[in-house]
Amino acid sequence: MKIYKSKVALACMAAMISAQAIAEDGNLLGRLGDANNKAWFEGASIRIKELNISTVTKGDGSFRFNALPPGDYTLEIRYLGAPKSEHKVRILDGETLQQRFSLGLNEPKLDELIVYGQRAGQANALNMQRSADNLKSIVSSDAIGQFPDQNAAEALQRLPGLSIERDQGEGRFVGIRGIDPNLNNVTINGMNIPSPEAGVRSVALDVIPSELIEGLEVTKSVTSDMDADAIGGSVEVKSLSAFDRAGRSASLTVQASRNELRSETSPKVSGSYTEVMDFAGLQDSLGVAVALSWFDRDFGSDNIESNGDDEIEQRFYQINRKRIGGALNLDFRPDFDNQYYLRSLYSRFSDDEYRQANAFTFDGDDSEVERSSKDRYEKQEILSFTAGGEHQLQQWHLSYQLGYAESSEDEPEALYYKFKGEGFAINSDFQGQIPAIEQDNAAKSLANYEVDEISFEDNFSEDNELSFKLDISHDFELAGHSAQLKFGGKYRSREKQTNANIFIYDGDFDELDAGQFAASTPDWGLGDFGEGLNRQALRHYFSANRSNLELAALDSELESKGASYQSDEDILAAYLMGKIDLDNLRLVAGLRYEQTDFATHGQRVELIEDEQSGEENVVNSPWQGERNYHHLLPSLNMRYEFSDQLIGRFAYTQTIARPKFEDSAAFQIIESKTEENDEGGFDTEREAEVGNPELKPFESTNLDLSLEYYPGDIGVLSAGYFYKDIDNFVILADVSHLEAWQGYEEVTQPINGESAKVQGVELSWVKSFDNGLLIAANATLTDSEAITLLDGERFETSLPNQSDKVGNLTFGYENEQWSLRLTLSHKSENLEEIDGDMLRMEDAHQQLDFSGKYYFSPQMHLYFNAINLNDEPYYHYFDRRSVNAQYEEYGRTFELGFNWTL
Known part of the structure; x- marks a missing residue:
């Protein structure tokens, strides 16, 4: 009997083993949203308790676990702002279970606050930051709408460690931890974006309207599957996708704004539409998202600047800026293993600027005044296309992307006038931020001046890039721990060219009456400006008389040829990266290889003026250069979860930044003068x-x-330290002492200098209270050292544009009807450049902005924004704050708008 029972037991065991051997693993495909399916939640942590494996929800709320043994499991869902919840699931043999989950919210009002308003923006961003493998700061589309920000640059200034460079009071370039924007990487939908501006790599993010953005993601510690050209960091701009929103959605915004300084009213209209629909007989398989934005803004600024010694210039700006943007995104998802997408974004930014200026040179009886005008229309365009797909092949994940982007800057028919006058009674003590100028009535009348020079320019620059990337990852188990191996590559081909056509007319103006161009006195708020210059009259005269004007042919050729060049850059990258979860520790480590082939060609342009031979001409000869280099760059990112509330991070990375195109371009502008000396030679x-x-x-x-501490609800308290050691720092130097430039008095050339170092601390606190109050504060304290060589002298300074204190403070309140925010942004003084024997400093800047909304219903609200409430000017000085270098004021701007959403 015992033998019989033993045989039966063995047979049962064999059957069980056999059944397990032939059992097929299953998959779980989930989607996390609110209870009413109004919104999906990104960045939520999803963990299978029994297997101790976890993942994070994507933008459409989806998540996936592959190769799960059949059985019963417990899903643990964590999302800041909602209580932790658990859900039971059963995975059957070979089955892919598809199931929707909702957050465990106990109060209906809390549910609404998580889905809409300030809480939504904070919750989404913090959850994505919390679950990231590396150091990130994120702005969601909901958060962008809570600030009075006009473009992507201004939306990013609210994040820890980020600051912006302004132009005419508007944010343009983004600095990460004080690093030059040229050393950062900018991508749109994963595609590297070339710069529309000539000579630089930095992308002015003011060309991208905030309405076209679904989210902004700043990566401060890269992983090996990311581009290496990110010394400061990488900015990813994400446009909207239909699958990121629940069901059909639409929005419409109508706004009017008014600039206090120029008393101009400006209209703005934007809208979006998304829908997920059936396609080719497949349910909910095609997503269509469209967004459009148009903004026509009239404003200006009043400016006064000096050289700190004997020159002061008054400037009056009248500006019109138009932003037109559009995005069309298509997603096709035939099943849960395959998806395809097409992303497109177009943005056109035009800047129509008319500047009138008075330049005073104080030199006793030889003092003079130069009056000038700048009539310039500039158009910048960015066009980006990306197409790709993702496929899940059992344990393997394959993704690929083909992208093309082009940027351009067109400056057609720019017209500049210069008028000169002498013998006026002028005086200034050069004291204070706004130095006073004394001038007699004769200096204020244009009839007492003569036309000195007219220049006409037609400039164009273009930057385009074609890229392809492939990423392959494999999930597996290593010694009982969840792991992933990822590898792939990327190819980028870039071409940047700049073409300048400059015509200088500098003679035959004796019979021209300057008084015919006079206009009424501009409303310049910094002192006495004198008569203005009539824009239409100046343009009409030039158009009618250009053929009769005397062209300075040599100077025109020198300026045009010297500013025209083309650079080509091919980058081939490959990487290998691994990720493993060791209980509470996640390690992400890898190597990235980048090979760069760079070539440039332009002109060697020499202006020869020889009194001995009587020769006076310009000699042009082609000049080209090339450089090939490669880098092997390691990265290590560690994330340790001490508890549900406390997370520690460590990162060691190596990154690069390729030189600016204007620094590495093949151009030489040479001026050679031969004159008779006192000895007759x-x-x-x-x-x-x-x-x-x-x-x-x-x-x-x-x-x-x-360290990041998440105390519960929607909030975080974090502190971080960073250190950067930068080699091959590029500086401008006089290299006339080198053998190649023997016989030259001065040769200015960018060269690789010594190292630069940056270190700092980032502090951040965000807290949303149940009573509707929201507080957000962040501060970045930095210290930098850089070596600059000027006229052979070695200067130890801080990094240019490196502020040692950057911070933001926000107070907000929200209930069912009101949403209010008051924000203060601060940037301390920083070194701009060394100008002669003086340090030119940018003064501290702090700006107060207000945003208020009144909700008629969850679908409709009225908003009011007040920008630069404290009327903060832009100020630069030399050595001491009392020595003006540049003072510019923009006034306050007020916006009133209406928003409707579906």
């Missing part, structure tokens, strides 16, 4: 300004360490 003086195709890229070693 002849001396030749030569000066040059040249590019440097041999420049090495910046190389940086980066360390990051941080």
